[in-house]
Amino acid sequence: MPSTPSTPSTPSKSSTLSTSRTPRRAFLSLAGAAALGAATAGCGTALGGGPKPTKTLRYQGWAGTVIPAELADDLGYLEDVKLSWVGNTTSGPQDIQSAATGDVDFGGAFNGAVVKMAAAKAPVKAVISYYGVDKYRWNGFYVLKGSPVRSARDLIGKRVAMNTLGAHSEAMLDTYLRREGLTRDEADRVERIALPPVNTEQALRKGQIEVAVLGDIIRDKAVEHGGIRALFDDHQLLGSFSAGTYVMADRFLARNPETSRTFVTGVARALEWARRTPRDEVVDRMVRIVRRRDRSEDTEPLRYWKSYGVAGTGGRIAPDELSTWADWLEERGDIKPGRVGISDIYTNDYNRYRAGSSPR
Template sequence: MTFSRRSFLVLSGISALAAAGCGTASGSGIRNTKTLRYQGAAGAVTPPELAASLGYLGDLKLDWVGDTISGPQDIQTAASGQTDFGGAFNGAVVKLASRKAPIKAVISYYGSDKYAFSGFYVTENSAIRSPRDLIGKKVGMNTLGAHHEAMLDIYLKKHGLSRAEAKQVERIVIPPVNTEQSLRQRQIDVGVLGGILRDKALEAGGVRKLFSDFDLRGAFSAGTYVFTERFIKQNPETAKTFVTGVGRALDWSRTTPREEVVARMTEIVAKRKRNETNAALKYWRSYGVSAPGGRIAQKELSDWADWLTERGDIEPGRVKVPDLYTNEFNAGKKTGS
């Protein structure tokens, strides 16, 4: 079963997210489950899946319930209890928390660096050359209100476009695997491509980069995995095993020769038999998480709380960022942030 964002919103609603945090006397005991339900990504290997393959999760098992291309949907699903953890862009984590969803970020799992950046691409002969050229144009991205839309807003503001002008840039939801084709067929004017899909498109030629998140902000961790506060209270040892294991896997992927990492990922995809292709794995280069053990820095969340406040998406002071994340379950290497 694969959950969609629409079905989640219809079935659960924001009120259900708040209710998920209300424990009962009978349900408040320590459980430390040995199975975690989660959503994956077709043709890709997530850090938890890599950690499980490397043996870093011990006897903790991952139970795949479907795939998703949307970070906001993934953490909403976790907040409602349909899965046990989910991951999303930190701005989406802040926004969901502002609606009183009882979630807590526990480890970074993706970011931007010189290998893992997301770029905004146009066709080679496109007339789009500057930020102002985007007014009235269609920009395709995997989901709205998340990483890519944030980067677009930052780019437009940095180059002097007013909020009214920025609103004239149309944001279109396009599945990542369809973005290149949609761009080449002129269904969109700009397409966001990252990592594997970006490199594949560049290899084929005929596209050029307008800008990237790495151009705008340099290297940074961009997204975190979350548990509900109730899950953490009931499963503290499970949380520690998961967070520490995923952190070790991130460190392993960063310090191990790329060829060995890709070989391991290819083996994982072959073994899980999900009727998917592993062709894109040969383009993998990095998860983009530079902090040792994937530990979270407060700035990685506070920056997006400020962005959402400025946009009017959340009220000032609605979210207390220090309460939104924790590194207490991460027994891996520490960073000074």
């Protein structure tokens, strides 16, 4: 998802820079805990408010951002379904873990993280794509203008900072290194560091890292500041593709099929509305949404919004949007070969939006 748009603060190497090994293991442990928690959840309020169907969906947002579900709600596309904001998430993996354990009713993350969750046998399903990469929305891997780093091989021994390890940006980095001919051992010598997006530009300029992954608002502002150049970017690497999905717990879907259909279809309509509506109109609506919810958020960065980047019409999920990252995780040794069946991870059955339909 988009990074939190706020003014960068000075990062501390000891407090904000962390290497990839521990967070990757931590996420796999969280995925296992989420699977256990969801599987053993009782019949209380944990998943969908008990055995009775619900019309209210609890969720986590992103500060300064209007996610597709919030846009759908504001447009009236969720009909009688209501959203209940419980706070902001810190990352996609944390968001879908919360959905698996029943702390929220839907969560979104990079599809590789969704595959990891499925490999841990968490009883959840991806129901709609909600963000992706296109010519308007992408992440770039930036270095200082005078940096000697000009190729994949130059990255060996260098520090690359991204918002979450084991997710979207690390997948892009691994894909780039592999395509440029680096061996697995060589690629492992590229140091991956977790760093909040609001700190990444400043860390690059101070020489604390050699490469910064910058996307959306933070990328555009950093480019405006000058003095940096892109080594490569997501869209250049793989073209347009849906990169992340909303997931819902199997138990919630079973108890609330109509609510789930209304929600997923409403999000699909909102994605198409955003795609077909003039950008200024979309941005103006987003600004009104953020101001109305009154959470002391800066609305100015929303002026940089260009696209949600979703490839499929109405956010419909294509199998290769998950299988690509299942293969990547197997290559890394994060999941065992054959651990997940792609057709079991996702469903388009709750999405009533069809090509040619009017989003309005």
